[in-house]
Amino acid sequence: MKMKMKKYIIVSLLTFGALVTYSCSDDDTVATEEEGSNPTFDRGVMLANWADNIIVPAFTDFGTKTSALEDATQIFVDNPTTVNLESLQNSWFNAYISFQNVSLFDVGKAEQINYRNRLNAYPTSVSKIDSYVENESVNFALPASFDAQGFPALDYLLYGLGETNEEILGFYTTHTKADSYKTLLNGVSQTIHSLTEEVITSWTGPFRDSFVTNTASSVNGSVDKMTNDFIYYYEKSLRAGKVGIPAGIFSNDPLPQNVEALYKSDISKELLLASIETTRNFFNGEHFDGTTAGIGFKDYLDFLNSIKGGDDLSVLINQQFNLAEEKAKTLNDNFTIQIGNDNSKMLETYNELQRNVVFIKVDMLQALSIDVDYVDADGD
Amino acid sequence: MKKLFLYPLALTSFLFFSCDDDDDIIQVTQNEIETPTEYVFERDGESTVSFSGQTTRLQMAEEMIPAFFDPSSSTIESLNAMYAHEEGASNFSDDALNSSGKNIKSKVATSIDFFASNTVESAQIQQDFEDFIAGQVNEVFPAWDSLAEPGVPGQIAEGSTPRYVSAKGLEYDQAFVKGLLGAMMTDQMLSNYFSTAVLDAGQNIENNTNEVKDDGKPYTTMEHKWDEAYGYIFGNAPDAANPLATVGEDDNYLNKYLGRQAGDPDFEEVPQNVFNAFALGRAAIVAKDYELRDEQAEIIRKEISEMIGIRAVYYLQIAKIQFNNDNIGAALHDLSEGYGFIYSLRFTRNPDTNAPNFSSEEVDGYLAEMLESSPNGLWDISFETLDELSNTIAARFNFTVEEANND
Numbered sequence: 002m003k004m005k006m007k008k009y010i011i012v013s014l015l016t017f018g019a020l021v022t023y024s025c026s027d028d029d030t031v032a033t034e035e036e037g038s039n040p041t042f043d044r045g046v047m048l049a050n051w052a053d054n055i056i057v058p059a060f061t062d063f064g065t066k067t068s069a070l071e072d073a074t075q076i077f078v079d080n081p082t083t084v085n086l087e088s089l090q091n092s093w094f095n096a097y098i099s100f101q102n103v104s105l106f107d108v109g110k111a112e113q114i115n116y117r118n119r120l121n122a123y124p125t126s127v128s129k130i131d132s133y134v135e136n137e138s139v140n141f142a143l144p145a146s147f148d149a150q151g152f153p154a155l156d157y158l159l160y161g162l163g164e165t166n167e168e169i170l171g172f173y174t175t176h177t178k179a180d181s182y183k184t185l186l187n188g189v190s191q192t193i194h195s196l197t198e199e200v201i202t203s204w205t206g207p208f209r210d211s212f213v214t215n216t217a218s219s220v221n222g223s224v225d226k227m228t229n230d231f232i233y234y235y236e237k238s239l240r241a242g243k244v245g246i247p248a249g250i251f252s253n254d255p256l257p258q259n260v261e262a263l264y265k266s267d268i269s270k271e272l273l274l275a276s277i278e279t280t281r282n283f284f285n286g287e288h289f290d291g292t293t294a295g296i297g298f299k300d301y302l303d304f305l306n307s308i309k310g311g312d313d314l315s316v317l318i319n320q321q322f323n324l325a326e327e328k329a330k331t332l333n334d335n336f337t338i339q340i341g342n343d344n345s346k347m348l349e350t351y352n353e354l355q356r357n358v359v360f361i362k363v364d365m366l367q368a369l370s371i372d373v374d375y376v377d378a379d380g381d
Numbered sequence: 382m383k384k385l386f387l388y389p390l391a392l393t394s395f396l397f398f399s400c401d402d403d404d405d406i407i408q409v410t411q412n413e414i415e416t417p418t419e420y421v422f423e424r425d426g427e428s429t430v431s432f433s434g435q436t437t438r439l440q441m442a443e444e445m446i447p448a449f450f451d452p453s454s455s456t457i458e459s460l461n462a463m464y465a466h467e468e469g470a471s472n473f474s475d476d477a478l479n480s481s482g483k484n485i486k487s488k489v490a491t492s493i494d495f496f497a498s499n500t501v502e503s504a505q506i507q508q509d510f511e512d513f514i515a516g517q518v519n520e521v522f523p524a525w526d527s528l529a530e531p532g533v534p535g536q537i538a539e540g541s542t543p544r545y546v547s548a549k550g551l552e553y554d555q556a557f558v559k560g561l562l563g564a565m566m567t568d569q570m571l572s573n574y575f576s577t578a579v580l581d582a583g584q585n586i587e588n589n590t591n592e593v594k595d596d597g598k599p600y601t602t603m604e605h606k607w608d609e610a611y612g613y614i615f616g617n618a619p620d621a622a623n624p625l626a627t628v629g630e631d632d633n634y635l636n637k638y639l640g641r642q643a644g645d646p647d648f649e650e651v652p653q654n655v656f657n658a659f660a661l662g663r664a665a666i667v668a669k670d671y672e673l674r675d676e677q678a679e680i681i682r683k684e685i686s687e688m689i690g691i692r693a694v695y696y697l698q699i700a701k702i703q704f705n706n707d708n709i710g711a712a713l714h715d716l717s718e719g720y721g722f723i724y725s726l727r728f729t730r731n732p733d734t735n736a737p738n739f740s741s742e743e744v745d746g747y748l749a750e751m752l753e754s755s756p757n758g759l760w761d762i763s764f765e766t767l768d769e770l771s772n773t774i775a776a777r778f779n780f781t782v783e784e785a786n787n788d
Contacts, residue, residue, distance in 0.1 A: 112707060115538050122541035143526060144538035144710070220705055374706055376699050 042304045044216040044224050050286055050295035051227065052209050058289035059102040059279075060201050066096040067194040074190035078183040081173040086166055090159050094268065096193070097152045101275035103200075105234040105283060108227055109212065110203035117238070118147050120193055124259050125153035127161070134181045141192045153263075154189050158182070161264035220374050228298075229374045232362050235280050240354040243273045244329075247336055248347035255344050260336040269336035273329055281322040284361075298365065307368040309360070314368060318360045325353035414668050416661040419622045420611065422604070424592070429600040430621075432612025437481050438488060439617045439632050441466060442561060444473050445485075446633060449554035450545070452522040460514040486510070489564045492572035493579055495728070495737065502741055506564055509724075510557060517553040521545050531757040539710035544717075549758025552717035559692075559721020562634040563728035566613040567685055570635075571730045574610035575678040581671070590669050603666055607674075611659050614639060614685075628652050635685065638692055647784040648691065655684050679732045683779075686729035686738055690778040693722035694785040697767045709760070716751070716759040723747050726774065738777050747773075 073092035077085040104117050111117070119141070129149035133139040141150050163169040172182050215223040241251070242261070249255035260269045282289075286297020299315040307314040328350045333339040340347055366373065422429045445463050448455045463472045466484035473479050490496050490506035521534050529535035529546050536543040546552055573579055580603055587593075589603040598605070617631040618624035624631070629640015642651040662677030696719030703712035726739040726747075739747075747770055752758040754766050768782075775782045 115541075118538065118541040140526065142528060144536050144541070144543035145526075147538060147541040147543070374702060376702055 042301055044218075044222075045213060047286065047296045047301060048213045048216065048223050048227075050288075050297065051283075052204070052213050054288040054290075054293070054295050055283060055286075056103075056106050057201075057204050057209070059106070060197070060204060062289070063096070063099045063103045064194075064197050064201050066092070066099040067190075067197045070096045071190045071194040074187055077173070078187050081170060081179075081183070083166055083170060086159070086170055086173075090265075093152070093155050093159055094265070097262070097268070098271065098275050100152060101272055102279050102289070104238060104276070105231060105279055106227075107230045107234065108223075109200075109208050111200045112230075114196060114199060115144070115147065116196060116200060119196060120151040121153065121238075121261075122148040122151060123153035123156075123242075123261055124263060125149060125151075125157050127157060130154055130157060130185070133185055134178050137178075137181045137184070139185065139188065141188065150189050150192055152193070153261075155186070155193075156262050156264045158186050158189065159264075160266075218370065220372065224369075225371050225374065228366070228369065228371050231280070231283060231298075232358075232366070232373070233375055235354075235361060236358050239273075239276050239280060240351065240358060243269070243276060244347060244351045244354060247340060248344055248351055249340075250348070250351055255340045255347075257337045257340040260340070263337070266337055267334045270329065270332050270334045273332075274326065277322065277326050277329060281319070281326075284318060284322070298369075302365065302368055305368050307364070309364050314360065314364055318357060318365070321353065321357040321360060325350065325357065328353045414661065414664050414670060414673060416657050417664050418660075420615070420624070420656075420660055420663065421622045422663060422667060424594075424599055427599045429604055430608050430611075431598075431600060431605060432608045432616050432621075434483055435609055435612025435616040437478060437483050438485055438565070439613070439634065440475065441473065441478055441481075441483075441485055442558075442565070442634060443617070443632055444475070444478065446554065446558060449517055449557065452525045455518065455522075457515055457518045460518065461511055464510060464514065485561070485565060488569055489561070490568060490728075492568045492576070492728075494572040494576045494735070495568060497578075510561065510564070513553045513557040513560070516547060516551075517557075520547050521553060531760040537710040537713060539708065539714050542710075544710050544714050546713050546717070547758075549752050550713040550716065550760040551720060551752065551758065552714065555714070555717035556721045556724065558633060559718055560724035562638070563689060563722075563725020566635045567689065567725060568728040570610045570613045571678075571682045571685060572728070574606050574613075575682065577675070580606050580674070586671065589666060601666075604663070607659075607663050607666055610681075611663070614655070615659075625652055625656050635688075638688055641692070642688055647780070648688075651684055651688065655681055658684075682730045683732050686731070687778050687780060689722055689725050689729050690738070690774055691780055691785045693719055693726060694771045694775050694780075694782055695719075696722065697771045698782065698786040701764050701767055704764075713759050716762065720748065720751050720759075723751065723770070723774070731777075739774075 070089075070092045073085075073089040077089045100120060104121060107117050126149045129146065133146075133149065139146060139149075159169070162172045173179050173186070176182060212223050215221070217225075219225060245251060247256050247259045260266075261272050262268045282291075284297055285299045286295040287293075288295050299319070302315040302318075303313065309317055328346075332346055332350060333342070336347070362373065420430065441463065445460070448460055448463060459472070462470060464484070465486040466472050466478070466481070468482040469480060471479050486507055489510060490503040496503040524533070524535040525545065527533075527535040529537045529550075531550075532548050534546060534548045536545050538544070544552060545554075582602075584593075585601070585603045585606075589601040592601065594600060595602055595605065600608070614635045615621055615624035615631070617636065618627055619631070620626060624636075628643065629637055631637075639652050639655060642648040658677040658680040662674045662681075665671070665673035665677065696715045700712045700715040700719065703709070703715060723744060727737050727741050727744040729738040730736070731738045750766055750770060751762065755761040755763060771782045771785075775785060
């Protein structure tokens with residue numbers, strides 16, 4: 002810890018003017034300050050806020066949505082009517098929006114079981130789903146099935162099988178493989194819920210304490226790990242997955258087939274906005290219930306007096322979140338339409354999101370003395 | 382990597398020096414040869430550039446990759462038949478490949494410098510690739526639809542991508558592909574077509590000097606040999622005259638990793654250096670300046686050899702980060718890449734000694750350490766082993782583990 006404090010001071014001296022003034026006016030006591038009386042940021046308080054006021058409530062709330070989704074699926078499978086289909090579609094939508102509140106928390110059990118990849122790998126593989134129906138067999142635990150389960154698979158099964166609900170209903174009633182469709186649908190919903198239960202059970206067990214007490218500043222410390230997860234999520238799932246990849250940032254041409262919720266199609270923007278809100282709230286330490294501002298990255302940066310170009314870094318990051326959100330709000334609800342009509346708006350949104358990658362991944366990590374612990378996948 | 386950047390500087394000062402030295406006719410001649418910006422060479426209005434055989438082999442190698450992931454139709458026989466294709470056999474989706482008389486196997490570990498009198502080892506290396514095929518079919522295919530774990534083959538997730546590994550955690554497809562880029566592409570390029578035993582064979586110098594062309598062809602034999610080396614790295618580029626425009630995207634072998642070099646600030650000039658050396662070397666052949674030609678071959682030998690060393694170290698180091706994050710699937714994938722690149726080290730070439738940078742015995746030792754130093758091979762390989770291998774490999778080259786690692 003002492004080494005860490007020294008590092009802060011060195012970084013501060015090099016990077017920010019503010020602490021220089023502080024140390025100059027206090028020449029005699031610098032040593033003692035360093036030795037221990039200097040106030041330290043209590044990482045444990047931040048970790049407890051994350052766990053108790055954000056992560057666990059978000060998962061618990063999401064769990065009620067996945068439970069409702071499982072129930073609505075069972076009701077539809079038992080009695081495939083238009084009304085029950087609509088009710089199921091509604092449950093799917095509620096759960097999918099709620100998923101945006103928890104997707105970011107890829108630590109512990111969630112990380113172990115590939116939670117995010119199993120709930121939201123898109124585009125979903127229609128050919129795999131079709132073959133599961135055809136063969137009447139599937140093993141959702143196999144990585145090869147990750148892009149044929151979760152919310153994107155339900156998106157296809159609930160919206161993509163036909164043009165109208167009447168056509169879609171036919172797959173669960175008159176189709177020769179109707180039973181197989183129903184079994185698969187049930188399996189996907191049950192898997193979403195049971196994986197979510199696993200994660201919740203872990204958080205309500207001993208994992209919560211081990212997470213909160215692991216205050217070490219090292220690659221395996223909870224703050225370092227969660228910070229990396231936060232940045233990874235922001236960079237890969239939010240910025241790239243929801244906007245950059247479909248807008249064609251990483252390819253020669255736009256890939257409208259890669260939007261989130263391709264078949265429901267008019268909720269891509271809502272999913273994006275929910276995700277931006279989650280990341281911003283987490284940055285600020287905002288409680289899940291939205292009533293209280295707890296301790297988060299914002300407070301940590303303010304404690305360290307992190308300045309960039311004369312402005313508080315935490316203010317810059319919040320401003321940038323707002324700019325990105327404002328830009329995202331101008332998009333069409335349906336990103337496929339937005340990309341087809343005017344992709345430049347997608348690119349502008351991407352640019353605003355990208356600006357915060359610099360603030361968070363470079364400036365914030367430097368200020369917090371945290372190393373990036375992940376590497377870009379090869380893509381092969 | 383500082384030495385790399387000194388190349389242009391050294392060349393410049395050399396040029397200035399020779400400019401002042403009016404008596405030295407040979408060096409003045411060198412000064413007049415400029416590095417072409419495009420790989421375009423013509424005689425009487427006709428292109429003299431040809432490497433269709435290399436393009437064919439690159440495309441055959443490309444088609445082998447998806448076949449490694451097709452347990453429902455690939456067999457040992459079908460994969461071996463792709464590897465050792467016979468003219469007319471329907472091994473590929475592309476009929477032009479089927480009708481070709483060329484194949485991969487006959488160019489594996491067969492360079493004139495390293496293997497002409499070393500046929501026992503050559504045969505063993507050719508066999509290794511058949512062993513990778515057999516491993517995939519016999520060990521991994523039966524476990525295709527089950528989860529892998531230490532000591533058990535099957536699939537494991539890297540993010541949302543399934544990876545298919547052996548009981549020891551090795552992806553045989555990675556061993557095959559990353560091994561082949563050494564055993565065929567690198568070996569042929571650096572130690573066959575750049576060999577003076579090939580470039581200067583028979584009457585090649587005399588014929589090239591007098592512009593005596595091959596029977597019915599627009600090129601001299603020497604020009605063609607040089608182009609064949611070029612084809613092993615740029616032969617699948619859509620515009621082979623300007624291959625840097627798409628470098629990294631044109632095949633999954635040397636081209637891909639030459640492109641990777643551009644993404645690392647420590648090595649970003651390498652693709653341009655390699656292209657320039659190919660273009661200047663070819664211009665030197667046209668200008669009958671064989672000394673300049675050989676200097677360019679040396680540059681490419683050094684760069685390609687180093688590139689393989691860098692990738693080997695990079696993947697071993699990155700795997701540690703993946704293990705630390707419990708991304709076991711990603712770690713095994715990186716180690717499998719590393720395994721293939723280590724395999725390829727024996728085909729790299731030390732320009733000072735003209736010998737491989739690593740002996741076969743050394744490479745075999747490293748590979749054994751990868752798979753045998755722990756109970757379950759790559760699954761539980763120690764960080765000490767990874768660091769020790771990384772340091773040993775980097776020490777033979779002109780880069781540090783740190784430089785290779787911060788891609």
